Amino acid sequence: MLDAINAGFQPVPHLLFRCQAELSLSNGEMVVLLNILDFWWQADQLPFPGVPALAKRMGVSNRSIQRAIESLEQKGLVTRSSTASPMGETRKAFDVSGLVARLVEISRGVEGRRLHNKGNREAHVRKTNGAEDSGKIYRI
Numbered sequence: 001m002l003d004a005i006n007a008g009f010q011p012v013p014h015l016l017f018r019c020q021a022e023l024s025l026s027n028g029e030m031v032v033l034l035n036i037l038d039f040w041w042q043a044d045q046l047p048f049p050g051v052p053a054l055a056k057r058m059g060v061s062n063r064s065i066q067r068a069i070e071s072l073e074q075k076g077l078v079t080r081s082s083t084a085s086p087m088g089e090t091r092k093a094f095d096v097s098g099l100v101a102r103l104v105e106i107s108r109g110v111e112g113r114r115l116h117n118k119g120n121r122e123a124h125v126r127k128t129n130g131a132e133d134s135g136k137i138y139r140i
Contacts, residue, residue, distance in 0.1 A: 010038050015103050015110070022106060024075060031058060032068040036078065036094050046083055046093035069094075077102060 012034065016023075020030055035054050039047035051069070055062045072078040077099040082090050 010034070012037065013103055015106055016099075019103075019106050023077070023102065025077075026068075026071075028060075028064070029068045029071055032065060033072060033077070033099070037096065039094075040096065046081065046095055048083065048091050048093040050092070 016030075016033075025033065032054060035057055036047050036049060039049040041047075051062050051065045054065045058065070069078065069080070073080065075098075077096070079095045079098060081093055081095050083093040084090060
């Protein structure tokens with residue numbers, strides 16, 4: 001187990017997995033996105049994996065990766081940009097701020113639904129327990 005941990009790990013927001021369908025992500029797009037995010041080591045530096053590196057990791061063609069990236073761009077989750085390396089070289093990078101913004105938007109909706117559902121559950125409990133007149137709220 002320790003060897004697997006020492007090889008590195010990637011923290012990924014649960015919402016990305018839970019809302020894959022809401023984000024309209026195919027399984028292939030999800031894996032490409034996770035691989036891009038695996039290169040995002042510092043918040044202020046965009047990830048910059050090359051298409052060939054992603055294709056080799058996933059065991060697919062470069063064209064499959066390109067199609068997935070194009071789809072992620074069309075969905076507004078990823079944009080490609082050029083950035084300078086520490087050595088001053090220009091390299092292609094992926095800006096995932098669209099994904100971050102979408103997950104923030106979804107999280108606000110999830111929190112709103114959670115609060116709404118909590119209120120509905122409390123009202124239901126008050127009514128079914130005959131406590132609607134007493135003002136008691138039974139938490140479930």
